[in-house]
Amino acid sequence: MLPKEVTIKYIAEKANVSIATVSNVINDKGRVSEKTAERVRSVIQQYQYQGNLAAKNLRTNKSYLFGVVVSVTQPERKLKDNPFYWELISGIEAEASGYEFSIVLKGIDSAEELSAFINQRNLDGVIIVGAEENSSFVKVAEESNIPAVYIDSYLEDVSLYQVRIDDKQGGAAAAKHLLQLGHRKVALLSGKLTYNSVNHFRWEGCKEELSAFDSYDESLLIETDTSAEGGYAAADDIIEKFPEITAVICFSDITALGLYKRLNEKGYEIPKDLSITGFDGVYFTNYMIPELTTIKQDVGKKGVTAVNLLFEQIKSNAWPVENRRISLPVYLVEGESTAPL
Amino acid sequence: MLPKEVTIKYIAEKANVSIATVSNVINDKGRVSEKTAERVRSVIQQYQYQGNLAAKNLRTNKSYLFGVVVSVTQPERKLKDNPFYWELISGIEAEASGYEFSIVLKGIDSAEELSAFINQRNLDGVIIVGAEENSSFVKVAEESNIPAVYIDSYLEDVSLYQVRIDDKQGGAAAAKHLLQLGHRKVALLSGKLTYNSVNHFRWEGCKEELSAFDSYDESLLIETDTSAEGGYAAADDIIEKFPEITAVICFSDITALGLYKRLNEKGYEIPKDLSITGFDGVYFTNYMIPELTTIKQDVGKKGVTAVNLLFEQIKSNAWPVENRRISLPVYLVEGESTAPL
DNA sequence: CTGAAAGCGCTTACAG
DNA sequence: CTGAAAGCGCTTACAG
Known part of the structure; x- marks a missing residue:
């Protein structure tokens, strides 16, 4: 006889504690006696309690969501066929997943769309691929004041976090x-x-x-x-x-x-x-x-690095400006498509 | 002098109405005089109000989020290189975007991960690619009781929504x-x-x-x-x-x-x-x-179709069982790689 | 160590 | 037609 939704309140009742205590146990905060904590944990386990991120988000202003913005073809509005994007997203997804963050993939054509996307979703960070200098995307991201990382964008503003290659x-x-x-x-x-x-x-x-x-x-x-x-x-x-x-x-x-x-x-x-x-x-x-x-x-590492730069910004914005641009190495791989003249 | 966050409350004050009225204007609900509505709209416009989806989600239990679950390679935990996935997601993203839904892309290896993903994020729907009969993924999706569509999965249960090809x-x-x-x-x-x-x-x-x-x-x-x-x-x-x-x-x-x-x-x-x-x-x-x-x-259409089936479920679960399996056509494209013996 | 209460930003009966 | 109030599920001072 599980309720339709197992909430923190439900767990609190079953464990005979307040919801504050349950919250403290979940987040390892405040002082909770080991005995109580143990009991709460076992109830959580028993009822398979899974927190509601929307509620948490509303309260803490953290969504545990990163947006990945790629441009789309016109006029079909399709993601581009280049496997580069897939490999990039693969790296982003893998790294973010390791920290309990999820990835929202979004094809964007206008600055308004980007603004709405960032703000309505309360994104904790956004990764933008291939932004141009003075592009409205950059302005929107800066105004919205959330952690942002630009991939393959040569933006002059040294305060911006950028990942690229040489x-x-x-x-x-x-x-x-x-x-x-x-x-x-x-x-x-x-x-x-x-x-x-x-x-x-x-x-x-x-x-x-x-x-x-x-x-x-x-x-x-x-x-x-x-x-x-x-x-x-x-x-x-x-x-x-x-x-x-x-x-x-x-x-x-x-x-x-x-x-x-x-x-x-x-x-x-x-x-x-x-x-x-x-x-x-x-x-x-x-x-x-x-x-x-x-x-x-x-390419995968590019994605991983971008995610890490997002986390740096979340931790603090004091990351020295010199470290905000990361350039990954490239090297020639000799195949069979080139030959002496 | 914009406040850090433009909320519904802020708009209500500026427009000299209650937040309920603002909400009604936004959602085209209840009776609001055209005069008031007009005023509210202009204030929204002026302050570029963008609703907070987390708050809305908490209240209405709708997240406007669809999850797309793909399996990952072991042990690297990478998305698979097959461009099939990218084309599929391209279709899903384009169609969902048209309805203000966003796509959360997730590589999943375990049923627990899937369960947490669906419930914590309050997903409004999930698209699962290549699930096997009796797979724990299917069980989790059914238990969580949210709209689900299976792509390229031959599941016998006729009540499930499935998109595949012949x-x-x-x-x-x-x-x-x-x-x-x-x-x-x-x-x-x-x-x-x-x-x-x-x-x-x-x-x-x-x-x-x-x-x-x-x-x-x-x-x-x-x-x-x-x-x-x-x-x-x-x-x-x-x-x-x-x-x-x-x-x-x-x-x-x-x-x-x-x-x-x-x-x-x-x-x-x-x-x-x-x-x-x-x-x-x-x-x-x-x-x-x-x-x-x-x-x-x-492949793109497969994605589009899956999204539409998700919407059918959101609208009602009364969709006749016969219509829940959609099989898209395939046809031979003759290239140059086959020749008479 | 523990809990009551406020409040995040919305929507939704309900009253007027 | 409009607004006051409750409540969604959490976290966080604060009091005890």
Whole structure:
């Protein structure tokens, strides 16, 4: 004869104590005699009491909820197909779960939506992926005054917590690798090249290295959608307009996937006719044929790190400014998609 | 001079009405004169009032939260790499968002965890992927007495809401296709073949069709992990132990991906040496080389449908039992990975 | 060591 | 049409 809901009041009655005492036992607070505590615990056990987080939230203003905000495709309003997101969320979810926090996944298109999301849900923190400088998302997150971590966002404000990788070095590593193999005509296949985006820094890294060999050519910089479709569509540009190209640096594995496909249709062989590098090192790169040479980052760790930075903010906002930007390492993983010229 | 939190009380003061009236305006309930309502609305607008869902939840017992439960790999406790999940969640998120519901994504390994998750969060509904008959997950969901929808679960209890595809027909379609092409020695590459799993039905479909041509051979049924690694690992079995095989039906695109890789390493050509089919039709199948012939399902729609079934339960539990199981269509998409023998 | 009481921000009968 | 009051399930001073 369990009641419909086992509440703290119910437990208190069964254990012959006040609800205050039950609360103290649950939260290990105040002084409670071991004898009483023991009794309360056994009643909790017996009735399988599970606290009501909404009530707790209302009282303490903590929701034990982190929001994860990703942008969505327009106009379909779908999450993007890039496995990068899934690996990221996998890391976030695993780390947050370990601390009894849950993850609310939200595709957002407008600042108002973000504001409502953060405030109505009383989120304890929010992780925002790929925010741009001066974006309304950043403003909203700052105004709402909750712990926030930006992933893959190059925001100048030093007070913001950010997790990223060394994109510039990654770009440089890819370029260096191809230069060493003798390539001098290298196309760069970038996603949208907005100011201070990850693409921007990957591009800078490439540019610096290529320039050192006098091999940087602005006309070989191609912007396309960061998707398999985008890589596929860009292939024709590359092979038709610039037949002199011998290598392509893709700023994302997913564009390399599309590029592979189109090149294959056109009868090109990789790496014989064209060397190709990717970026991210998502799981499928190991299964591409030929295996993709790529700039590997630990996407899951990015998520884990973001969660930890959220916890730092919850604990205190005194975390020194110098420690608020974390840059994770990247390294070249040599596959079979690059060859000496 | 906004207060730290704009509450209903604050709005009531500014609008010179009671909080009850504010509440009525917000929820379009009770009788409020248009004049008053207008005033209240403008104050809400002015102070950008955003309700507190925790308070609302406590009072109404509705959280506007749906849980999505996926199983995790052991022992790493990671979400699985299969893009199937991402596409599914994409559909769920988009549909739920349209109704102001948010999605809590949770990797779960134990029934206790699931129970705590559902009850503490006051979830309004839960979507469970791939539950097995008699699994403790199903018991927990039933006991907790909240709307639940099972995806890709063949549960016998007719009162349960389930969304799936016609797995048997899908398996049959793959087999039929290969038989038509003249194949008679066909291996089946399945994930774990537990009773009443999707794999089980895909297998049944294959078996029936193959048997009709006297071509079913139990020894050609191979179980492996549903992952690219699983497909990769199974390849050696297939080509070494059973050189007579001319085609492989993979019960998942992701295993086909791994299989492709290993076959390529071994010098096999697809479809010349071996015809291959996949299952699911996830985005990357269009980019496999050769393009994978696969049994396509609309994964996003599966998610959308599950959310709608959740809403049906919220509205009433009187939904006729016959309508509680929804089976979505599948169809063969012919790629380039299958050829006449 | 223990409990009575206030209060978090809402909604919902109910009275007027 | 409008508002005072109770109450959802907790936590937290505070008093004893």
